[in-house]
Amino acid sequence: MIKIALDALGGDYAPDVVIDGAIRAVKEAEGKLHIVLCGPQEVVEQGLKKFGYEGDAISIVDAPEPVAMDDHPVEVLRKKPNSGLVTCVALQKKGLVQASVSAGNSGAMMASCLMLLGRTSENFARPPIGCIIPTVQGQMVMVDAGANVDEKAPVLVDFALAGSVFAECYLGIENPKVALLNMGEEEKKGPAVIQEAYQLLKNVDSINFIGNIEGREVLLGGADVLVCSGYTGNIVLKMIEGFYILHHELFGSIDTPAGRRFDETWDYRNAGGALLLGLNGTGLIAHGISDAKAIHQACLAAYRFASNGVAKKIGEKLSGMK
């Protein structure tokens, strides 16, 4: 039995979609998953009643303080210890759950996980968000999906290490191909920090560095791990979402094998949240605009991460490497 904690007030459409998504997830996991909803007791109770849930695979921990999307990340941990977000992580710290999920203030989730769960290695200065993005050829791990800004070149090398281990431990890809996102294939192209990272990556034995790839290959495939700044990663991720939305506005759901494959692969709500890499624990950040389907998938992803021990494996590998 895996236990995960879920921030009941996290996300633009909380608490309804969060509670709905949690119910869907425990039903699908059939007795193998327990979800602790962290939020205002009465609100969560009413929500569970509204969606007609009466089982025992969901429990509540009262956490009445709301967190705003523009609350300062570090302040949230300090000043709102009784928020759903912080409570989720604190329960994991105490060993009561194996993973924590929030669709709320992602900076606050990052800061709370970092400070309560701690880094895998003190050398791993800026833990990134790793997420899995679809490509025509399959899947690609992208690091960083938006936790950091203004990264120096050695930090990009850390992202490459973390992404490589993530792809190996979670997607089962041996010796994953790692690429830098750049504006050309040539090593002398692009911003100074990317050129510097290129030179560093060439010399890291534990990374199968294949060079630069461009924006086209983000979609068409060509690497297993895509390394970029948090700023760029965030833009890439949201463009992929925009493309899915655009496609549906124009064509709706196309009822052919290709159409169904497209919906399954490219629907950002199936992505199931992004994992914080390089921490002693499992923290998942779901999208602020998550609907019940997205929360459902994020809970299942947290279940898989926790039951596979992905964070621990990444931690062991990274400690050995650095």
Place this chain on the structure above:
Amino acid sequence: MIKIALDALGGDYAPDVVIDGAIRAVKEAEGKLHIVLCGPQEVVEQGLKKFGYEGDAISIVDAPEPVAMDDHPVEVLRKKPNSGLVTCVALQKKGLVQASVSAGNSGAMMASCLMLLGRTSENFARPPIGCIIPTVQGQMVMVDAGANVDEKAPVLVDFALAGSVFAECYLGIENPKVALLNMGEEEKKGPAVIQEAYQLLKNVDSINFIGNIEGREVLLGGADVLVCSGYTGNIVLKMIEGFYILHHELFGSIDTPAGRRFDETWDYRNAGGALLLGLNGTGLIAHGISDAKAIHQACLAAYRFASNGVAKKIGEKLSGMK
């Protein structure tokens, strides 16, 4: 009659697609466009014969030196004055043509235009590439599409000015809405340089600055001008191409009104090349992977830019602003 010069050896599939595209463009423009193909005389003559062209709307200027994609931009101008690329720009400098188009080495095209045609204003330090990208709502000017790297905040303000004037002069949008591409809407989000540009842009009277937009809005719309670094702009542009390719790999051409609209709007080959902004002249950079259709559209775009006097209008506006 508008005369434009076209680099016959520019692009991955030159000279065939260039010559084919030129023939299509002069046929469509019906006597209002003359194209000077700059390349090795014999090669171009053979190409024209191969495609069966016998009219007088195309002439040849012999320019035998080939330019490689990895030739150093400034060296090309210095060491290969008899290349098609440099000849195209030199003809404009002499007043013999009104625009120059190349699908070859874009850095070399940028450097040649900058040095031969000159800047609109000495204050406008780093002329960007402006291109028009499709959105669900219509069109958006993106600046910079890849001419620069490592821009400081004041350079991003120049991009905003140039893009704003471009949208006004070419797309006819009054008081265009200008947005910064960022990883969140809040002004305190994102890399330091973007946050600094935000503060500067708020205080520029001649720009209708509406704040940050995210990756989703690049596709879904929400601004008339999108300001970003050349690195980011290049990735955005190539992701849009990737979407189009991906859609076609999955679905082919969909023969419905929505499908035809998608193909017309999102086919990057219809984009017609990107314009160098802030120069005393009209330099167009077409895509390296251009096929005949793309070259055809780039020639027509050059024709429209030149006949509208877009570069001159942008120049006058920018000189007045700075």
